[in-house]
Amino acid sequence: xxxxxxxxxxxxxxHGKIEIFLNDEGEVENAYFQVPELRGFEKFCEGRPVExxxxxxxxxxxxxPGCHHMASGKAVDGVFGVEPPPTAKKLRELFYMAxxxxxxxxxxxxxxxxxxxxxxxxxxxxxxxxxxxxxxxLPIGSEVIKQRRLAQEIQALLGGHQxxxxxxxxxxxxxxxxxxxxxxxxxxxxxxxxxxKFSIQLFKDVVLxxxxxxDLILNGPYSLRLHSMGLVDxxxxxxxxxxxxxxxxxxxxxxxxxxxxxxxxxxxxxxEPWTYLKFPYLKKxxxxxxxxxxxxxVYQATxxxxxxxxxxxxxxxxxxxxxxxxxTLGGKPVHATMAMHWARLIELIYAAEHCLELAxxxxxxxxxxxxxxxxxxxxxxxxxxxxxxxxxxxxxxxxKGMVRKVNxxxxxxxxxxxxxxxxxxxxxxxxxxxxxxxEGTLNMIEMAFRAYDPCFSCxxxxxxxxxxxxxxxxxxxxxxxxxxxxx
Amino acid sequence: METEKTLVxxxxxxxxxxxxxxxxxxxxxxLKDIPAEIIFQTASVGGLELLETVSGYSRIFxxxxxxxxxxxxxxxxxxxxxxxxxxxxxSNLHDINFFTSLELGNRLNYPIPSEIIIIxxxxxxxxxxxxxxSPALQKKYPEILNKVYxxxxxxxxxxxxxAHH
Numbered sequence: 001x002x003x004x005x006x007x008x009x010x011x012x013x014x015h016g017k018i019e020i021f022l023n024d025e026g027e028v029e030n031a032y033f034q035v036p037e038l039r040g041f042e043k044f045c046e047g048r049p050v051e052x053x054x055x056x057x058x059x060x061x062x063x064x065p066g067c068h069h070m071a072s073g074k075a076v077d078g079v080f081g082v083e084p085p086p087t088a089k090k091l092r093e094l095f096y097m098a099x100x101x102x103x104x105x106x107x108x109x110x111x112x113x114x115x116x117x118x119x120x121x122x123x124x125x126x127x128x129x130x131x132x133x134x135x136x137x138l139p140i141g142s143e144v145i146k147q148r149r150l151a152q153e154i155q156a157l158l159g160g161h162q163x164x165x166x167x168x169x170x171x172x173x174x175x176x177x178x179x180x181x182x183x184x185x186x187x188x189x190x191x192x193x194x195x196x197k198f199s200i201q202l203f204k205d206v207v208l209x210x211x212x213x214x215d216l217i218l219n220g221p222y223s224l225r226l227h228s229m230g231l232v233d234x235x236x237x238x239x240x241x242x243x244x245x246x247x248x249x250x251x252x253x254x255x256x257x258x259x260x261x262x263x264x265x266x267x268x269x270x271x272e273p274w275t276y277l278k279f280p281y282l283k284k285x286x287x288x289x290x291x292x293x294x295x296x297x298v299y300q301a302t303x304x305x306x307x308x309x310x311x312x313x314x315x316x317x318x319x320x321x322x323x324x325x326x327x328t329l330g331g332k333p334v335h336a337t338m339a340m341h342w343a344r345l346i347e348l349i350y351a352a353e354h355c356l357e358l359a360x361x362x363x364x365x366x367x368x369x370x371x372x373x374x375x376x377x378x379x380x381x382x383x384x385x386x387x388x389x390x391x392x393x394x395x396x397x398x399x400k401g402m403v404r405k406v407n408x409x410x411x412x413x414x415x416x417x418x419x420x421x422x423x424x425x426x427x428x429x430x431x432x433x434x435x436x437x438x439e440g441t442l443n444m445i446e447m448a449f450r451a452y453d454p455c456f457s458c459x460x461x462x463x464x465x466x467x468x469x470x471x472x473x474x475x476x477x478x479x480x481x482x483x484x485x486x487x
Numbered sequence: 488m489e490t491e492k493t494l495v496x497x498x499x500x501x502x503x504x505x506x507x508x509x510x511x512x513x514x515x516x517x518l519k520d521i522p523a524e525i526i527f528q529t530a531s532v533g534g535l536e537l538l539e540t541v542s543g544y545s546r547i548f549x550x551x552x553x554x555x556x557x558x559x560x561x562x563x564x565x566x567x568x569x570x571x572x573x574x575x576x577x578s579n580l581h582d583i584n585f586f587t588s589l590e591l592g593n594r595l596n597y598p599i600p601s602e603i604i605i606i607x608x609x610x611x612x613x614x615x616x617x618x619x620x621s622p623a624l625q626k627k628y629p630e631i632l633n634k635v636y637x638x639x640x641x642x643x644x645x646x647x648x649x650a651h652h
Contacts, residue, residue: 044502044616059502059531106535128587133594142595149539163532 073168078380121440172370221429230306301389561627
């Protein structure tokens with residue numbers, strides 16, 4: 001059996017490794033995706049006052065600190081048996097929209113667009129944000145940086161710091177919003193809406209206007225029929241901050257809709273011997289292996305899954321784009337992995353529109369920022385939608401609120417099984433007996449992975465040193481017979 | 488615009504064992520006597536956000552953790568961006584590679600620093616949550632701090648950084 005190793009994964013958060021095993025015929029037998037897992041977070045939290053956790057968890061990840069902060073804030077509210085007052089809840093949500101805006105802009109322009117705007121098999125030295133800007137023009141590059149920064153400014157204002165967020169306190173938030181600050185956010189939000197509309201138009205022009213790309217989205221080796229998960233509001237519209245978790249099956253029928261507190265009745269995690277990262281699956285269906293289809297227990301929790309799992313978007317332009325995407329791609333649900341990029345841009349529009357709605361809401365400048373704490377319940381569960389999937393924080397404390405136990409299911413972990421399957425399917429579609437395996441082939445395999453916007457940054461703050469992309473081809477007893485190095 | 492200022496930036500996560508070496512050094516260095524106006528700052532971000540952090544400074548010293556094959560924990564390397572050119576297009580660090588980000592800043596006419604010196608400390612452990620350094624790095628810490636302090640002192644006095652180019 002031949003063995004291909006791609007390490008590290010380029011252009012994404014963190015440090016991962018894709019292993020592709022070929023059989024004696026030179027076709028893909030299996031594919032594995034491995035990441036180093038961080039250890040000891042639970043131990044680090046044990047014995048601390050639970051109200052410290054919302055600030056500590058922002059350090060789990062430099063990419064989605066705001067998501068951890070929100071899920072944690074909600075779990076801590078649960079521990080203290082308290083619901084934040086409307087102003088506090090809306091301020092949290094306003095912060096959260098800004099968090100989505102900056103993250104989705106970064107993913108599209110820095111991580112997704114290079115494959116489409118520059119080309120999936122283009123020279124890797126140009127297939128990056130620099131190449132994108134060379135094609136679309138410098139003013140767009142400046143606009144990307146500017147809009148991202150404005151979203152960060154909103155986070156810094158409301159969160160106390162743009163990454164080490166200290167906004168949430170049990171039962172509410174620490175700081176309110178003045179009229180002047182609100183007026184400033186309104187202006188920024190109007191700009192976000194315009195930029196979001198521009199971005200989705202760019203996607204349509206570049207991707208939908210190109211038959212080859214459209215074919216890649218719809219018919220390429222990038223499709224998995226899996227169940228879809230996402231938070232929905234009372235009208236079954238996509239919601240990032242609050243609501244019930246809804247799961248629809250591979251043909252779009254509602255399987256479950258549950259309160260976050262019941263998540264353990266619906267989601268279970270499987271351990272595999274070859275990786276430390278767990279594989280969540282739908283408990284009531286059970287683990288049926290790495291298979292797709294209606295019988296599978298594997299689900300996805302991605303921007304596309306959120307759109308599949310909901311009946312629509314809660315804002316006007318996003319709803320129009322939602323309808324257009326499903327119409328163009330042949331109805332709901334959509335299972336094309338590459339459509340995640342499209343869904344992410346529809347979410348960007350929703351976040352921008354909702355940012356404006358919240359900023360214009362009279363309650364946003366209210367003074368009631370915190371509800372009186374109830375009796376310590378000793379257990380709290382907070383679920384939000386992170387950019388990368390449904391994020392669950394579950395805390396147990398003693399009767400004084402000191403942490404006894406912590407359980408987290410982070411966004412990317414939900415998709416672990418799906419990511420492995422997407423990589424395998426892409427590899428099987430792209431590596432054929434006797435065909436040359438080029439850098440472009442490898443990149444197109446990675447595109448399956450990149451669509452998920454997976455994030456493992458927590459482990460990888462250290463400098464990359466002299467890392468290269470290495471492809472080893474091994475014979476059936478493990479000897480390296482060829483090496484491919486990408487610089 | 489802070490055109491003449493020097494930024495010493497410690498990058499890393501201070502609850503991830505040795506990954507926190509950058510921020511820890513910043514905290515200790517900022518208490519020492521450094522003979523010029525220097526801004527000390529920590530960051531746990533990368534790519535596009537670092538671009539904004541460093542914009543407007545004339546010179547930056549970035550202190551970060553590094554792992555090299557065969558390196559010993561506590562080794563300190565003084566490097567320039569040129570040492571990383573080879574990795575420029577294959578980022579695995581944060582959103583985009585910092586050096587790609589700098590190049591982006593260049594093309595967009597950002598006031599990016601004219602001098603960038605990277606102080607990289609070889610680490611042993613960055614996969615375990617802890618607010619303490621690993622024993623191997625802890626043992627070397629006074630030596631590391633001293634080495635970095637002296638380097639900064641000399642750089643500020645004699646503008647040694649020019650010699651790096």
